[in-house]
Amino acid sequence: MKYAEHKQLEKIRNIGISAHIDSGKTTLTERILFYTGRIEEMHEVKGKDNVGAVMDSMELERQRGITIQSAATYTIWKDHNINIIDTPGHVDFTVEVERALRVLDGAILVLCAVGGVQSQTLTVNRQMKRYNVPCLAFINKLDRLGANPERVLKQMRSKLSHNAAFIHLPMGLEKQCNGIIDLIEEKSLYFEGDYGDIIRVEDVQKDRRTEVQERRHELIEHLSNVDEQLGEMFLEEKTPTIDDIKQAIRRTCLSRSFTPVLLGTALKNKGVQPLLDAVLDYLPHPGEVNNTAILNESKNSEGTQIVLDPARNNSKPFVGLAFKLELNKFGQLTYLRCYQGMLNKGDNIYNARTGKKVKVSRLVRMHSNNMEEVNEVFAGDIFALFGVDCASGDTFVNDGKLNLSMESIHVPDPVVSMSIKPKNNKDRDNFSKAVARFTKEDPTFQFRYDNDNKETIVSGMGELHLEIYAQRMEREYNCPVELGKPKVAFRETMTAPCSFDYLHKKQSGGAGQYARVIGIMEPLPPDQNTVLMFTDETVGTNIPKPFVPGVERGFMDSCDKGYLSGHKLSGVQFRLQDGAHHIVDSSEYAFFLAAKGAVREVFENGSWQILEPIMFVEVTLPDEFHGTIIGQLNKRGGIITGTEGADGWTTLYAEVPLNNMFGYAGELRSMTQGKGEFSMEYSRYSPCLPEVQEQLIRKYQEEMGLVPDEKKKRKN
CATH class of the missing domain: 2.40.30.10 (Translation factors)
Incomplete structure (x- = not known):
C-alpha cells in the first residue's frame, strides 16, 4: 500500500480519540490501524505477549498500561487519508489533549458502557467545546459485565448536554454481544473471522423490528429538532431516505447540534469498521472547518x-x-x-x-x-x-x-508543586538537560529555584504528572531524583515598634572598629507586610553620609534569616535617627555590623510573629458535593468568600493557608468521584495560628540545637 500519496481535501480526515481513563482509546486505535491494513497484527495495551499497543511507544506507557503522550499516525480507509491522534485520559496530562484538539477537525468521544460519563469525559467535552470540535460518540466495552448503553446515552444528554441519539443498537450485551444493528440502513451486522474482519450483513430479526422502527423514529425526531431540511420533511410526514438521514447527521454533526452515538467493543473486534465509515460520512474534512x-x-x-x-x-x-x-x-x-x-x-x-x-x-x-x-x-x-x-x-x-x-493553545495553571533534587551530585548536568527538555515540551510542567528555602521546585497538573517526569529523568537521562514536599515560605514580622541604641566597638590593638546606631524599628501596615523599608532620618554629621549605606546593608542582610523560625523578615521599617562615629576607627563595615547588632537587640526586646501565605482557591464541583467540600475547606482552615452555580455545577471561592493545601488535589478528586477541579493563586500574607507558630519555633530551635532532644532528656 502506498501511504505517502496525497489526496484531495475532501478525502482527508484529521481526528482525535479522547475519553476518560481506561475507556479503551488505545485499543480502539490499535483496531483501526489493523482493519485499515496499517499494522500486521494486533496487541493489547497490557498485553500478555509483552509487546503492548503500537501507539504506546514509550516504555513507561507499556508498563503502566496508560497513555502519557499523545501519539500521531495516519492510515487509509476507503480511499480516504485519516490522520489520528491518540490522547491520554488522565487529568494530569490535560495539555496533551488540548494540543490534539487544537489541531484536529473532528473527534471520537469514547465512553465506557459500564462507567459512562466520568470526570475526564467532562473535561474533554469542555475542551471540544472550547475549540468547537465536532464529535461522534462511541460507546465501547459492550462485552463488559454491567454494560448499559441506555444509561450512558441518558448521561450524555443530562451531564454533557448533548443532543444525542443511537444510530446503532446492540445485539446482546456482556457475553451475548454478537454484533450491532444499523438503525439508518436497518441491517444487522455480524463481525466474524478470527479478528472480526469479515462482516456479515443480514436483515433485522423479526422480534426486534418494532424496536428498530421506534428507535429510528426517535433518531429522526432528534435530528428534525436541529436540522431544517429534515424538520420540513418530518412536518410534511414524508419518509426520509437513508441518504437524507446521513446528510442530516453530517450537517448537524458539523454544527455541533447533534451527536450520533455508535456502539461496539474494540477488544472483541466488533463495531470498529462502522465507526470508520461514520468518520468519513459525518466528520468534517479540513476544507469544512474555519481556521x-x-x-x-x-x-x-x-x-x-x-x-x-x-x-x-x-x-x-x-x-x-x-x-x-x-x-x-x-x-x-x-x-x-x-x-x-x-x-x-x-x-x-x-x-x-x-x-x-x-x-x-x-x-x-x-x-x-x-x-x-x-x-x-x-x-x-x-x-x-x-x-x-x-x-x-x-x-x-x-x-x-x-x-x-x-490562536495559541490554552494552558491550564499547574496545581501541585514538589521539591526535586538529583540523588547524586554528579548527575547535575543530566538533570538540567532533562528539565530544559521537559519544560520546553510540556508547558504545564514548570521549574523554578526557591531562594527562600534553597531548593528546586517543580510544578505540574498532579502528583502522577510529576512522578512520571521523575521516572523519565531516571530512564531517559540516567538521573535518579528525589521528590519531596516543598516547604512553605513563611515570614517573620513585628507586632509593635521597638527602639534601639546599639554601640559596636572593637579597639584592641591595630585598626579598630567603632559605630553607634540609634533609631526605631516598627511594623508596616498589613497591605505592606511583604516589603522592607529603610529610612535615614539623621541630621548633622553624627553618622557621616558615606556610612549610611553600610547601615542599610546590615539591616537588609539581617532580614534574610529571622531569629524566630529562620524565615525571612518582612513588613518591617528601620528608621535610623542618630548615632556616633570615631574619626579613625569608623568605617562602612563597622556600621554594617552595628546595624546587624541593632536588629538582634530589637529581636530580643520586641514582640514578633510569623506570617504565612494565604492562597485564593477556586473549586469547581457538581452541586451534589457542595456541603462536603465546604466542610473540607473549613477543616483546612479556609474561609469561604463566595459561591456561584449554573447547570448543576458550583464554583466555590475561598482563602486557605498554603500550608494546609498539600494533598488537596487527590482528596478533592476522591471526594467528588474525580469530577472536582481546583486552582489556586497567591493572595496575601497573614499571621498564622499560635499553634502553627509554636510548632515552627520549636522545629527551628531543634534544628539549631537550642532545645535538648526529648529522648536525651528522658535518659538523664
Whole structure:
C-alpha cells in the first residue's frame, strides 16, 4: 500500500480519540490501524505477549498500561487519508489533549458502557467545546459485565448536554454481544473471522423490528429538532431516505447540534469498521472547518482576523502551527499541522514569533514513533520536522514579511508543586538537560529555584504528572531524583515598634572598629507586610553620609534569616535617627555590623510573629458535593468568600493557608468521584495560628540545637 500519496481535501480526515481513563482509546486505535491494513497484527495495551499497543511507544506507557503522550499516525480507509491522534485520559496530562484538539477537525468521544460519563469525559467535552470540535460518540466495552448503553446515552444528554441519539443498537450485551444493528440502513451486522474482519450483513430479526422502527423514529425526531431540511420533511410526514438521514447527521454533526452515538467493543473486534465509515460520512474534512489567524500589519496594530484557505492550490502562502515538541534519538521533533498552502522539502520557513529562518531538510509523517519520509505536505496534513527551535504553539510561514499568528493553545495553571533534587551530585548536568527538555515540551510542567528555602521546585497538573517526569529523568537521562514536599515560605514580622541604641566597638590593638546606631524599628501596615523599608532620618554629621549605606546593608542582610523560625523578615521599617562615629576607627563595615547588632537587640526586646501565605482557591464541583467540600475547606482552615452555580455545577471561592493545601488535589478528586477541579493563586500574607507558630519555633530551635532532644532528656 502506498501511504505517502496525497489526496484531495475532501478525502482527508484529521481526528482525535479522547475519553476518560481506561475507556479503551488505545485499543480502539490499535483496531483501526489493523482493519485499515496499517499494522500486521494486533496487541493489547497490557498485553500478555509483552509487546503492548503500537501507539504506546514509550516504555513507561507499556508498563503502566496508560497513555502519557499523545501519539500521531495516519492510515487509509476507503480511499480516504485519516490522520489520528491518540490522547491520554488522565487529568494530569490535560495539555496533551488540548494540543490534539487544537489541531484536529473532528473527534471520537469514547465512553465506557459500564462507567459512562466520568470526570475526564467532562473535561474533554469542555475542551471540544472550547475549540468547537465536532464529535461522534462511541460507546465501547459492550462485552463488559454491567454494560448499559441506555444509561450512558441518558448521561450524555443530562451531564454533557448533548443532543444525542443511537444510530446503532446492540445485539446482546456482556457475553451475548454478537454484533450491532444499523438503525439508518436497518441491517444487522455480524463481525466474524478470527479478528472480526469479515462482516456479515443480514436483515433485522423479526422480534426486534418494532424496536428498530421506534428507535429510528426517535433518531429522526432528534435530528428534525436541529436540522431544517429534515424538520420540513418530518412536518410534511414524508419518509426520509437513508441518504437524507446521513446528510442530516453530517450537517448537524458539523454544527455541533447533534451527536450520533455508535456502539461496539474494540477488544472483541466488533463495531470498529462502522465507526470508520461514520468518520468519513459525518466528520468534517479540513476544507469544512474555519481556521483563523491574526494578521498584524504593523507592530502597534491590534491585528485583524483572517480566515485561512485550505484549498490545495499553491498560490497561497504556507501557514503551519507547531502543536507538540518531542525529543527522540534523532533530535527534536516538532509536530505541525499545515493550515494553508504547501511545503516542499528544502523550503525555507520563518517562525512568526521570533522571525528566525529555518531550512526544511526533512519532512516526515508519523506512525506512533516510526517515521516515513515525504517530499511535500499540503493544507490539512499533519507532519513533523527535525531540528526546529521553537515553542509549543508557534506559527510558521514561508514568507518572512508575513506577520501571522494563530490562536495559541490554552494552558491550564499547574496545581501541585514538589521539591526535586538529583540523588547524586554528579548527575547535575543530566538533570538540567532533562528539565530544559521537559519544560520546553510540556508547558504545564514548570521549574523554578526557591531562594527562600534553597531548593528546586517543580510544578505540574498532579502528583502522577510529576512522578512520571521523575521516572523519565531516571530512564531517559540516567538521573535518579528525589521528590519531596516543598516547604512553605513563611515570614517573620513585628507586632509593635521597638527602639534601639546599639554601640559596636572593637579597639584592641591595630585598626579598630567603632559605630553607634540609634533609631526605631516598627511594623508596616498589613497591605505592606511583604516589603522592607529603610529610612535615614539623621541630621548633622553624627553618622557621616558615606556610612549610611553600610547601615542599610546590615539591616537588609539581617532580614534574610529571622531569629524566630529562620524565615525571612518582612513588613518591617528601620528608621535610623542618630548615632556616633570615631574619626579613625569608623568605617562602612563597622556600621554594617552595628546595624546587624541593632536588629538582634530589637529581636530580643520586641514582640514578633510569623506570617504565612494565604492562597485564593477556586473549586469547581457538581452541586451534589457542595456541603462536603465546604466542610473540607473549613477543616483546612479556609474561609469561604463566595459561591456561584449554573447547570448543576458550583464554583466555590475561598482563602486557605498554603500550608494546609498539600494533598488537596487527590482528596478533592476522591471526594467528588474525580469530577472536582481546583486552582489556586497567591493572595496575601497573614499571621498564622499560635499553634502553627509554636510548632515552627520549636522545629527551628531543634534544628539549631537550642532545645535538648526529648529522648536525651528522658535518659538523664
